[in-house]
Amino acid sequence: MLSARNRLTGEVVEVQTGDVTTEVTIDVNDETVTAVITRESAEDLEIEEGMELTAVVKATDVMVRSD
Amino acid sequence: MLSARNRLTGEVVEVQTGDVTTEVTIDVNDETVTAVITRESAEDLEIEEGMELTAVVKATDVMVRSD
Amino acid sequence: MLSARNRLTGEVVEVQTGDVTTEVTIDVNDETVTAVITRESAEDLEIEEGMELTAVVKATDVMVRSD
Amino acid sequence: MLSARNRLTGEVVEVQTGDVTTEVTIDVNDETVTAVITRESAEDLEIEEGMELTAVVKATDVMVRSD
């Protein structure tokens, strides 16, 4: 069990592979969630479009905005 | 316009005020998103239960998990 | 499987509980690793001195220093 | 003196240079610690395999996991 508070599960809709980092875009209930992870992690998890993936975020990394 | 990629809008369902930090919990499409911000920010934004708030997260702070 | 690259396992040697956040100190091969997580996470994981715990860190959150 | 709580010293075992970021892997007591820093920082510190380097992490960036 991981301490990180936030988990949002969805389907990978785009993978953009760089030399060191990879950008992964996930569709979560019609909202887009974007993660930048290491290319090695993306390869270890065998991330590809269409697979299910959960975005995980530590609560101290979340800001809020009022409109 | 802010560079942070991720924005998730919902309703504040819980506010827990500490001495330096405040924990804000937002219901986003029946998913729970939790933010830890400074107490001063929470006061400046006049955060309270029931108001609409957007969680904002930088893409480099998002991890992913496969099951 | 989580994308975060860094995992360091050790024994909890100190838990300091605050109102919103909790500081957890882990002994990893005689090095001290300190985490600040939400108090709720600490309670959910039932963290207490003497238990084994793994510190997890995203690679983009690691700096380096040369001497 | 820097406020960041966590320092782990070891030997650089791999350097992967990208266009903007560089990934540095350090062997710390047979554990692997991976950092993603800017390429400019890597060049300023003249990071190369075999040199000693200390990984530095702020406590609020450390999560914990129980098994």
Place this chain on the structure above:
Amino acid sequence: MLSARNRLTGEVVEVQTGDVTTEVTIDVNDETVTAVITRESAEDLEIEEGMELTAVVKATDVMVRSD
């Protein structure tokens, strides 16, 4: 209104575009502030040398050092 406490406004003096991330350097009162953001964000904000830009940092991401 965004909860992030720190805003530093200046002029963009350098833009280094990578495959996934872009490094933006801003001159703030003769101090240099460097941001690594996604290339997509840099394109969406149409960042280029000479434009005015504000660096934004969450307080939990700021360390301090005494000399």
Place this chain on the structure above:
Amino acid sequence: MLSARNRLTGEVVEVQTGDVTTEVTIDVNDETVTAVITRESAEDLEIEEGMELTAVVKATDVMVRSD
């Protein structure tokens, strides 16, 4: 030498001590920079109003905003 790109030196104008974390406000060329660090770090650095202190931020933790 530390890899973190951003350093902003100024005078401490406010210290707010919590149970686990401490908020430190620094005046940097008439801009306010706010850091949330562990209370232990604040005690180790003997932070108090009027002393000179440098805010340190990793480039991947900096966002940008255009107006």
